[in-house]
Amino acid sequence: xxxxxxxxxxxxxxxxxxxxxxKRRPDLDVVMFxxxxxxxxxxxxxxxWISGTVDAESQLVARTPEQxxxxxxxxxxxxxxxxxxxxxxxxHWHDLDAGTEGTEPYDQLVYATGSVxxxxxxxxxxxxxxxxxxxxxxxxxLRAELDRGHVRRVVVVGxxxxxxxxxEACQVRGLDVTVVDKSPQPVGTFDPDVGRYIADAVRAEGVxxxxxxxxxxxxxxxxxxxxxxxxxxGRELPADLVVLGLGVRxxxxxxxxxxxxxxxxxxxxxxxxxxxQVPGVWAAGDCxxxxxxxxxxxxxxxxxxxxxxxxxxAGINIGGGYATFxxxxxxxxxKICTTxxxxxxxxxxEAEDAGYSFVTAxxxxxxxxxxxxxxxxIRVKMIAERRSGRLLGAQVVGQNGSxxxxxxxxxxxxxxxxxxxxxxxDLSYAPPFAPVxxxxxxxxxxxxxxxxxxTGF
Numbered sequence: 001x002x003x004x005x006x007x008x009x010x011x012x013x014x015x016x017x018x019x020x021x022x023k024r025r026p027d028l029d030v031v032m033f034x035x036x037x038x039x040x041x042x043x044x045x046x047x048x049w050i051s052g053t054v055d056a057e058s059q060l061v062a063r064t065p066e067q068x069x070x071x072x073x074x075x076x077x078x079x080x081x082x083x084x085x086x087x088x089x090x091x092h093w094h095d096l097d098a099g100t101e102g103t104e105p106y107d108q109l110v111y112a113t114g115s116v117x118x119x120x121x122x123x124x125x126x127x128x129x130x131x132x133x134x135x136x137x138x139x140x141x142l143r144a145e146l147d148r149g150h151v152r153r154v155v156v157v158g159x160x161x162x163x164x165x166x167x168e169a170c171q172v173r174g175l176d177v178t179v180v181d182k183s184p185q186p187v188g189t190f191d192p193d194v195g196r197y198i199a200d201a202v203r204a205e206g207v208x209x210x211x212x213x214x215x216x217x218x219x220x221x222x223x224x225x226x227x228x229x230x231x232x233x234g235r236e237l238p239a240d241l242v243v244l245g246l247g248v249r250x251x252x253x254x255x256x257x258x259x260x261x262x263x264x265x266x267x268x269x270x271x272x273x274x275x276x277q278v279p280g281v282w283a284a285g286d287c288x289x290x291x292x293x294x295x296x297x298x299x300x301x302x303x304x305x306x307x308x309x310x311x312x313x314a315g316i317n318i319g320g321g322y323a324t325f326x327x328x329x330x331x332x333x334x335k336i337c338t339t340x341x342x343x344x345x346x347x348x349x350e351a352e353d354a355g356y357s358f359v360t361a362x363x364x365x366x367x368x369x370x371x372x373x374x375x376x377x378i379r380v381k382m383i384a385e386r387r388s389g390r391l392l393g394a395q396v397v398g399q400n401g402s403x404x405x406x407x408x409x410x411x412x413x414x415x416x417x418x419x420x421x422x423x424x425x426d427l428s429y430a431p432p433f434a435p436v437x438x439x440x441x442x443x444x445x446x447x448x449x450x451x452x453x454x455t456g457f
Contacts, residue, residue: 014032017284035081039064039077040063112311124218124226127225130243157245159179164179182214185198191395194381197379205336226242264289269298273313273322274314329413341395344394358385361381367399382394382444384418387451409422
């Protein structure tokens with residue numbers, strides 16, 4: 001009898017694991033369950049389809065169910081796994097359209113259930129006109145609502161990455177947008193000085209920010225639709241539509257019920273090869289925890305980049321090869337209209353929590369040579385360990401052409417470089433792309449000077 005692999009979840013992690021395993025072991029019998037209507041799609045692209053920047057929903061799909069089937073995978077769409085029996089090697093499933101139920105045996109199992117959106121336990125949260133944006137089906141529903149043409153005022157609850165990206169999508173469509181967040185700044189993973197820059201830029205685009213004020217409830221009209229968001233301070237924000245952008249948490253309900261151990265972060269505990277503590281059961285994607293290479297803490301980072309890599313690692317190992325996932329360093333990037341922001345490594349708060357002693361340096365410069373017509377402001381901040389000068393973190397915020405500089409700094413942090421070594425990097429230069437001293441190098445020089453002054457050299 002052939003070996004059977006069952007994969008729960010058909011998006012980034014699940015699709016990658018199934019494809020890699022089948023590619024390496026053509027005789028493997030692979031069954032992939034997906035509760036939604038699409039496989040292997042870009043959830044991160046949903047705001048840009050809603051805004052109209054991306055023309056069609058189909059452009060967000062990297063591999064359709066038909067393409068997976070052509071590669072030899074048995075893909076079961078609109079089929080939700082409702083239980084896992086690790087003793088018998090069975091999963092229980094429910095066909096959401098036909099209403100039928102059944103079981104599927106497995107020899108190997110990949111748990112790739114992703115994440116679920118945070119929903120505050122407030123009155124009115126389940127009213128019509130309140131939307132989350134987590135999976136492609138959510139995006140389809142939200143865009144259909146906006147396309148009807150009756151929405152003029154949108155309140156986005158949550159000022160993180162997804163919240164600001166949805167705010168931009170609605171603003172681009174000509175709607176009045178308000179973002180409300182309990183934190184004193186948007187995107188709380190940035191340091192306050194960079195967060196203030198982001199807040200100013202968001203307001204400059206015409207988006208209203210209501211900060212340091214959480215949501216107390218959603219006022220619902222006689223028709224059962226949300227008509228306003230009420231904040232903890234008592235402020236009432238009128239809304240034709242409410243979007244929840246409060247972030248996500250790992251979808252671990254099935255794992256918990258099946259006795260698959262979770263880690264300290266709340267995600268499924270896995271080793272570097274993506275094995276859980278239950279023999280024959282693997283996990284990957286937004287539902288698992290990873291090791292942060294700087295803090296050494298267990299963290300859950302919901303990003304498609306990690307999900308694809310982790311799924312690939314699991315698939316290679318299931319297919320008889322050898323691969324490991326070496327951890328994360330917290331690299332992230334976003335934009336709202338013309339303002340870009342990115343970070344990698346540790347923020348000041350995170351560095352303190354991890355027990356580091358550090359210095360900081362921040363510089364304001366331009367994205368290109370100052371005399372070029374497309375020159376725009378950019379701010380680069382670095383966090384370096386005292387004495388050693390090792391780069392611990394970096395943040396970049398500015399106009400078009402700013403944020404992708406974070407990738408060079410992510411490589412530096414990954415390879416444990418010092419700010420002195422960063423300062424000596426042979427970065428590209430031409431007036432249309434950078435000043436003769438790139439902002440990255442200027443920030444590294446200033447950070448090196450701070451390290452020197454601190455050590456008394």
